[in-house]
Amino acid sequence: MSLLLHIETATKVCSVALSLNGKLIHFIEETSEKYIHSERLTILIETLMFESSRNLADLNAITIDKGPGSFTGLRIGVSVAKGLCYALKKPLISVDSLVGLYYGFKNINNEVSQNELILPMIDARRMEVYTSGFKSNGEIIFPTSARVVNNSFFEQFNEFQKVHVFGDGAKKVMDSFVNNRLVFHREILCSATHLIERSYEKYCKNTFENLAYFEPYYLKDFKPN
Template sequence: MSIILGIETATKICSVAISDGEKLLAIKEEGGAYSHSQKLTVFIQEVLDQAGKTFKDIDAVAVSKGPGSYTGLRIGVSSAKGLCYALGIPLIAVDTLQAMAKNTPPNLPSTDGEGMPRYYTTDSQMWNLLLEKAKEHRKKPTEAEMVLWKFLRTKQLGYKFRRQHPVDRFIPDFVCIEKKLIIEVDGKIHEFQKEEDKIRTEILNENGFKVIRFKNEEVICNIDEVVSKIKAQLQSLPSGEIKRGLLFCPMIDARRMEVYTALFDENNNLVEHITAKIIDEYSFAKHLKSHKILFFGDGAEKCKEILSKHPNAIFTDSGLPSAKTVNEIAHEKFNNKEFEDVAYFEPYYLKDFIATTAKKLL
């Protein structure tokens, strides 16, 4: 596992988190005013103390790279670079808007019909009923499930797999939505419920999913052959049809009616490039015709009066910048060794900094 210290200072929120792999160990965040120069180093020490870690335990530092506040980004990036240089560890840069989009919860408002997130593979009522149970299952994987997950996670086979993901009325072990493939890892109890498993498979097939099963012993004792069979299935199956799902639009206030923004899909992939956009009634018109768009962030409120008239525009208070999601993205980058040059890395300001004179000095 990798211990990653995450820093988020692109907006008024000062956020620091420390994670061990995908597990969040500690987080400290506070908003309301630009006081990052006073808070950041204090927050870093606090999360280290809460997690029972020292600076020597850190494997990498992840920082929100922008766009956002010029001063906030300078403070966050300078601190991250200083730590990496002093400790001799890698620096990971994470796009601020992408991290915000990842910080939106799955139980989003008004996502019926085609606006429903594509990873909802059952109706919304059943999804909410099964979600907590699925989370509990993820916390208590079997030995065989842990072995197989090491090979499926972070798109190692070329496709995203989800653990304990609800489909119809069931919670399969592993699901690849793009390829409509379900992998079940069976313990000995399944030897006595073959009829139930047959019915379950038939229902999952009716939902368009291919189901393959492996016994615990196969996974633990012959993982290479199991992975080879999964690869063969992935290659043989066509990619599922991409439906018109919900789009995520994080917005950071860039003053007046301008915002830093981008569009992401349900899998956190970039749909429309990052830009400084002046919002008017025609903004996002092309995408709003065919998608519901969730707008959020400190720049969304001032755009609400203009954009909320469209039936496909949804606004939420969630999706604020957080070091927690910076670390989630950084974890995959760490595994892929996507590191920055500590000496030459600069924040992504998007716009040139313009110095002004304080009004009280005029």
């Protein structure tokens, strides 16, 4: 049996979910223009466990979105996750932000062909986004990286019939580009529910992080506004 707690704080979405053997039990998430993670994350976890009639001690592992994403959000999420792991003596599982978004897309769009590109995006300031390219079977076209959103960026994907764009970084594309090949999915944002499938796969393979050395995957150095 695998009862997993999933924590998502890479963007302005503060989200927690509980799963059993890879299936969602319950989730709670809140979104605010201001980052509310420091005030709300532990409260959401407590509420999630109460509403699910579960105790933290029942958990088999804890999953965290490791990034990239918001410096502040990732730092808070990882700190809470590691604190729980230490206190409960449970292992930590991490999932890349863009991989989580890919699973979120895949779970509601199962008729995408191999000549279509899946392009999750997370806001990375100015005209940059964190992104990674996937085929419908999960094959990675290019790994997670910070990219400038411009015409030359999309020209490299001319071989694909459609390019599916989603995540909170997709708004930069919607506001700046008109292209018949671009398909936007505004409803798909970061969520703890998107971490379930990948984290269950890792749990079954005992793929855990080293708590002493694990840090968020910031990708870029922090620069205050």
